[in-house]
Amino acid sequence: MKPTYVLTRIGGGxxxxxxxxxxxxxxxQLVPGDAAQLVAGDNASPxxxxxxxxxxxxxxxxxxxxxxxxxxxxxxxxxxxxFTGDPVTAAILRAAPATxxxxxxxLIIAVAIGVPxxxxxxxxxxxxxxxxxxxxxxxxxxxxxxxxxxxxxxLFALTNPWLPATGYAPISDGIGxxxxxxxxxxxxxxxxxxxxxxxxxxGCVADVLERPYIRTARARGAGSFWLIRHHVLRNAAIPVVTxxxxxxxxxxxxxxxxxxxxxxxxxxxxxxxxxxxxxxPILQGYVLLAAAVVVVVNLVVxxxxxxxxxxxxxx
Amino acid sequence: xxxxxxxxxxxxxAVSDLAxxxxxxxxxxxxxxxxxxxxxxxxxxxxxxxxxxGKTMTGMAVLGLLxxxxxxxSGSIRLGGRDxxxxxxxxxxxxxxxxxxxxxxxxxxxxxxxxxxxxQIAEARRLHLGESRKVARARAExxxxxxxxxxxxxxxxxxxxxxxxxxxxxxxxxxxxACDPDLVLADEPTTALDVTIQAEILELLRELRRExxxxxxxxxxxxxxxxxxxxxxxxMYAGTVVERAGVDELFADPAHPYTRALLDAVPQTGHxxxxxxxxxxxxxxxxxxPAGCRFEPRCPHGGDERCLAPQHETAxxxxxxxxCARAAAGxxxxxxxxxx
Numbered sequence: 047m048k049p050t051y052v053l054t055r056i057g058g059g060x061x062x063x064x065x066x067x068x069x070x071x072x073x074x075q076l077v078p079g080d081a082a083q084l085v086a087g088d089n090a091s092p093x094x095x096x097x098x099x100x101x102x103x104x105x106x107x108x109x110x111x112x113x114x115x116x117x118x119x120x121x122x123x124x125x126x127x128x129f130t131g132d133p134v135t136a137a138i139l140r141a142a143p144a145t146x147x148x149x150x151x152x153l154i155i156a157v158a159i160g161v162p163x164x165x166x167x168x169x170x171x172x173x174x175x176x177x178x179x180x181x182x183x184x185x186x187x188x189x190x191x192x193x194x195x196x197x198x199x200x201l202f203a204l205t206n207p208w209l210p211a212t213g214y215a216p217i218s219d220g221i222g223x224x225x226x227x228x229x230x231x232x233x234x235x236x237x238x239x240x241x242x243x244x245x246x247x248x249g250c251v252a253d254v255l256e257r258p259y260i261r262t263a264r265a266r267g268a269g270s271f272w273l274i275r276h277h278v279l280r281n282a283a284i285p286v287v288t289x290x291x292x293x294x295x296x297x298x299x300x301x302x303x304x305x306x307x308x309x310x311x312x313x314x315x316x317x318x319x320x321x322x323x324x325x326x327p328i329l330q331g332y333v334l335l336a337a338a339v340v341v342v343v344n345l346v347v348x349x350x351x352x353x354x355x356x357x358x359x360x361x
Numbered sequence: 362x363x364x365x366x367x368x369x370x371x372x373x374x375a376v377s378d379l380a381x382x383x384x385x386x387x388x389x390x391x392x393x394x395x396x397x398x399x400x401x402x403x404x405x406x407x408x409x410x411x412x413x414x415g416k417t418m419t420g421m422a423v424l425g426l427l428x429x430x431x432x433x434x435s436g437s438i439r440l441g442g443r444d445x446x447x448x449x450x451x452x453x454x455x456x457x458x459x460x461x462x463x464x465x466x467x468x469x470x471x472x473x474x475x476x477x478x479x480x481q482i483a484e485a486r487r488l489h490l491g492e493s494r495k496v497a498r499a500r501a502e503x504x505x506x507x508x509x510x511x512x513x514x515x516x517x518x519x520x521x522x523x524x525x526x527x528x529x530x531x532x533x534x535x536x537x538x539a540c541d542p543d544l545v546l547a548d549e550p551t552t553a554l555d556v557t558i559q560a561e562i563l564e565l566l567r568e569l570r571r572e573x574x575x576x577x578x579x580x581x582x583x584x585x586x587x588x589x590x591x592x593x594x595x596x597m598y599a600g601t602v603v604e605r606a607g608v609d610e611l612f613a614d615p616a617h618p619y620t621r622a623l624l625d626a627v628p629q630t631g632h633x634x635x636x637x638x639x640x641x642x643x644x645x646x647x648x649x650x651p652a653g654c655r656f657e658p659r660c661p662h663g664g665d666e667r668c669l670a671p672q673h674e675t676a677x678x679x680x681x682x683x684x685c686a687r688a689a690a691g692x693x694x695x696x697x698x699x700x701x
Binding site: 268 | 426463467472475484489520522
């Protein structure tokens with residue numbers, strides 16, 4: 047991969063993060079009326095409002111506010127929660143493992159189910175496997191994640207008490223315990239993504255099979271397995287990886303709802319509560335973190351994309 | 362120039378009475394029918410005709426790679442004495458790329474964009490000769506050098522998009538001859554290339570024939586290429602063979618009215634400001650062929666009672682044949698009328 051390609055991508059990611067920081071900062075300015083009043087609530091005394099105004103730095107000139115806020119971020123200081131007074135960083139670090147676990151496991155489930163199913167369906171177009179995959183994929187996309195979550199809790203935690211219904215256990219409690227808490231929300235979250243991936247992978251494989259270079263390889267005497275291994279998978283993977291990157295961002299957003307359904311104390315719950323409690327610093331921290339995760343995921347996708355696609359790698 | 366070996370030798374490829382049907386919602390029987398021709402070892406035979414006449418489909422049938430829905434309904438295809446239509450898929454695989462190489466029209470889309478050209482050339486040797494990647498790559502380097510690509514060792518690691526169209530086609534040729542095949546099927550190998558590159562690619566194919574004795578079945582609509590490169594010509598029209606002849610005889614004295622019209626439609630130098638004779642009308646749509654001679658509606662001699670019956674291939678002197686009752690009866694074939 048050319049260094050310029052890598053540098054452009056990283057540079058682009060940094061620009062996105064900077065733009066997000068501007069928007070996040072503007073959040074405080076854009077809330078209708080007086081942000082300090084809003085945060086303090088309707089019944090707060092004028093002294094309390096003033097205190098919050100100082101705490102949020104709203105009494106400073108705009109540019110000073112932004113620069114000191116940005117400087118703080120670069121030092122890992124996202125301010126303090128208006129509600130509890132705890133550092134935002136600490137609150138986020140406390141909530142992050144649960145959400146990242148759910149999202150990551152959801153992604154693994156989606157890839158592990160969706161990609162092979164899609165590939166087989168694409169290779170056996172019109173066959174019963176293809177039709178079954180298409181049907182299941184449509185159902186998977188149509189079912190809302192929160193509903194699947196409730197269904198899974200009902201089936202596997204309440205009717206059959208095999209799994210815990212709610213909560214999260216850190217991985218330090220043991221992999222099994224961790225997984226038993228994660229598996230229901232992760233499945234509920236990952237199912238739609240898996241269905242989306244299956245449909246996409248099917249389309250990509252079907253498309254690649256029609257390409258002239260597949261005919262060339264067959265004219266060289268390649269059999270099915272050789273063809274799939276050396277020609278189909280690599281070419282079909284290029285567009286699938288792109289979709290995977292887009293889905294990763296969606297999973298992070300989707301986890302907000304799933305966390306509420308499954309009673310997991312993660313970033314989603316933190317974000318919802320911060321909105322309900324008008325805890326703007328926490329909300330800013332969440333938005334920044336989500337943006338950073340999406341940017342990093344996209345960088346990884348770009349890297350994989352470049353590795354898979356020689357046209358990107360060498361030009 | 363003729364590179365043809367003595368015609369008495371056993372043919373390398375013998376296609377006889379081939380018929381291809383299209384299955385699907387509207388079954389089309391005899392889309393291609395009564396296609397017979399042979400290719401002798403080391404010989405170069407052209408399969409010519411307008412777009413849609415079935416020449417590519419015939420080539421694909423030889424490779425056993427007909428698109429989905431198309432099936433060979435009768436006839437036989439024998440390569441080196443082996444009946445390819447009776448072969449299992451597994452047996453066919455052992456023929457493709459081994460004794461039968463293939464070159465296709467668009468080198469850019471016919472090469473895998475994600476695979477190094479060295480690996481694509483080496484592929485057939487790994488498949489058929491069980492060579493390791495390393496050994497096959499060493500052979501691929503020789504092959505790249507053989508097809509005239511400079512700096513072969515470095516080019517092995519190139520991807521197709523890094524090469525020019527002419528170089529890509531050289532890579533295709535190198536991959537087609539990787540296992541020293543007896544026959545190479547070349548489907549419009551020069552159509553997508555610049556004129557100067559076309560000449561280079563033809564020269565390369567000629568060299569390979571001369572030095573390695575590879576026979577070539579050339580599918581093309583370019584009469585210039587045919588005159589330049591081939592020993593014998595098979596003319597196809599609307600899914601069937603209308604004439605077979607040696608290249609010199611065909612150009613000097615075409616027997617079938619369609620061949621005559623085809624030759625007349627080639628622009629000539631030395632006749633400025635004259636109208637180019639064209640063949641009136643269009644090739645009939647597959648499935649709506651006339652009951653009699655398929656060329657009859659466009660033929661300057663059409664309307665004859667004999668033309669309304671299905672035409673049969675008739676042998677002519679000099680190992681030629683024609684599918685036209687008039688021509689078989691020795692009646693002269695005239696030029697088509699110049700459009701007013």
